[in-house]
Amino acid sequence: xxxxxxxxxxxxxxxxxxxxxxxxxxxxxxxxxxxxxxxxxxxxxxxxxxxxxxxxxxxxxxxxxxxxxxxxxxxxxxxxxxxxxxxxxxxxxxxxxxxxxxxxxxxxxxxxxxxxxxxxxxxxxxxxxxxxxxxxxxxxxxxxxxxxxxxxxxxxxxxxxxxxxxxxxxxxxxxxxxxxxxxxxxxxxxxxxxxxxxxxxxxxxxxxxxxxxxxxxxxxxxxxxxxxxxxxxxxxxxxxxxxxxxxxxxxx
Amino acid sequence: xxxxxxxxxxxxxxxxxxxxxxxxxxxxxxxxxxxxxxxxxxxxxxxxxxxxxxxxxxxxxxxxxxxxxxxxxxxxxxxxxxxxxxxxxxxxxxxxxxxxxxxxxxxxxxxxxxxxxxxxxxxxxxxxxxxxxxxxxxx
Numbered sequence: 492x493x494x495x496x497x498x499x500x501x502x503x504x505x506x507x508x509x510x511x512x513x514x515x516x517x518x519x520x521x522x523x524x525x526x527x528x529x530x531x532x533x534x535x536x537x538x539x540x541x542x543x544x545x546x547x548x549x550x551x552x553x554x555x556x557x558x559x560x561x562x563x564x565x566x567x568x569x570x571x572x573x574x575x576x577x578x579x580x581x582x583x584x585x586x587x588x589x590x591x592x593x594x595x596x597x598x599x600x601x602x603x604x605x606x607x608x609x610x611x612x613x614x615x616x617x618x619x620x621x622x623x624x625x626x627x628x629x630x631x632x633x634x635x636x637x638x639x640x641x642x643x644x645x646x647x648x649x650x651x652x653x654x655x656x657x658x659x660x661x662x663x664x665x666x667x668x669x670x671x672x673x674x675x676x677x678x679x680x681x682x683x684x685x686x687x688x689x690x691x692x693x694x695x696x697x698x699x700x701x702x703x704x705x706x707x708x709x710x711x712x713x714x715x716x717x718x719x720x721x722x723x724x725x726x727x728x729x730x731x732x733x734x735x736x737x738x739x740x741x742x743x
Numbered sequence: 744x745x746x747x748x749x750x751x752x753x754x755x756x757x758x759x760x761x762x763x764x765x766x767x768x769x770x771x772x773x774x775x776x777x778x779x780x781x782x783x784x785x786x787x788x789x790x791x792x793x794x795x796x797x798x799x800x801x802x803x804x805x806x807x808x809x810x811x812x813x814x815x816x817x818x819x820x821x822x823x824x825x826x827x828x829x830x831x832x833x834x835x836x837x838x839x840x841x842x843x844x845x846x847x848x849x850x851x852x853x854x855x856x857x858x859x860x861x862x863x864x865x866x867x868x869x870x871x872x873x874x875x876x877x878x879x880x881x882x
Contacts (some may be wrong), residue, residue, distance in 0.1 A: 526793065527815065529846055585854045586811040603882045606813045608854065610843070617845040617852035620813045 520551035525619030535565035544684035555684030562685015626677035636670035662742035663717035673711035699723035699739040717741040782822035791817035806877035808855035820867035831866035855879040
């Protein structure tokens with residue numbers, strides 16, 4: 492509803508957390524008007540490939556309703572005309588019990604409603620704020636990125652709280668690889684936004700190996716590589732030990 | 744001549760002293776009157792409280808803000824003539840409840856930083872006129 496105002500080219504876009512890394516790997520959701528009405532907040536994926544809210548390649552269609560505990564994301568704020576004289580405002584969480592700031596990103600720390608405020612850098616006045624709803628991860632699902640076969644077993648699209656998902660029964664030939672992505676869900680099965688930390692393991696790396704998409708740490712995106720014929724179970728585990736598994740079949 | 748001049752001089756001196764005394768009395772009276780007419784602190788109005796957080800409240804008797812939440816309110820001291828005074832709102836413990844100016848005249852943002860209790864001073868023209876108990880509650 493506030494899309495037109497957010498997208499207005501004439502409006503001063505005040506880049507806050509996202510001043511760095513605004514390249515191809517991130518894009519903003521349509522704006523959500525701040526509670527004081529002086530501008531709009533937009534959600535931005537830390538990495539569009541790793542944040543399910545961005546669907547792999549696009550910006551979220553709306554400001555996500557909930558962010559996962561431990562989820563990382565970015566926010567940008569665009570002041571409207573009335574507040575455009577505030578300089579370069581800062582955005583910060585109200586309580587560091589709920590949200591922490593890591594370089595140019597926010598990370599959700601615990602369930603609850605965490606407001607972020609936008610301040611002027613000149614006099615610290617609060618010009619706007621918005622709530623971020625944080626939910627615990629109750630279940631995760633492993634999905635194959637781009638519909639690529641992920642393995643055998645499980646119903647495609649089913650939640651993987653203990654079961655396998657994403658496969659259509661086809662097998663990977665040795666040497667082939669595919670990507671898997673973890674989608675997190677809240678206690679009532681609503682999808683959660685944010686890049687969560689996920690540890691990936693293979694029951695038999697000599698059949699199928701798995702590696703996080705980033706060498707710098709656990710990520711919800713992983714690459715599975717078929718090595719030799721057989722079956723291997725790939726397990727994804729979040730920081731809170733919520734797990735899901737998928738079985739990979741490697742063809743002879 | 745000399746006597747008369749002298750008498751006039753004495754008379755003039757007396758008259759001058761009387762005039763000075765009268766002037767001083769009038770000045771004092773005026774000062775007292777002026778002091779009596781200066782409007783003093785009367786009340787602090789609190790309105791325009793945002794209701795984004797259902798469990799929050801900002802009144803003259805208590806402030807309640809959930810941790811992690813923001814509540815804004817227009818807080819303005821007025822004098823006995825009903826005119827605005829220079830106001831300020833201060834938290835005793837800014838690690839529990841932070842109070843910052845917000846957009847708008849005499850609008851303050853109250854930020855619940857962590858659970859706990861503290862006091863908030865309402866200041867009018869540099870003088871603390873009221874202290875309000877404040878609670879930052881859990882969610």
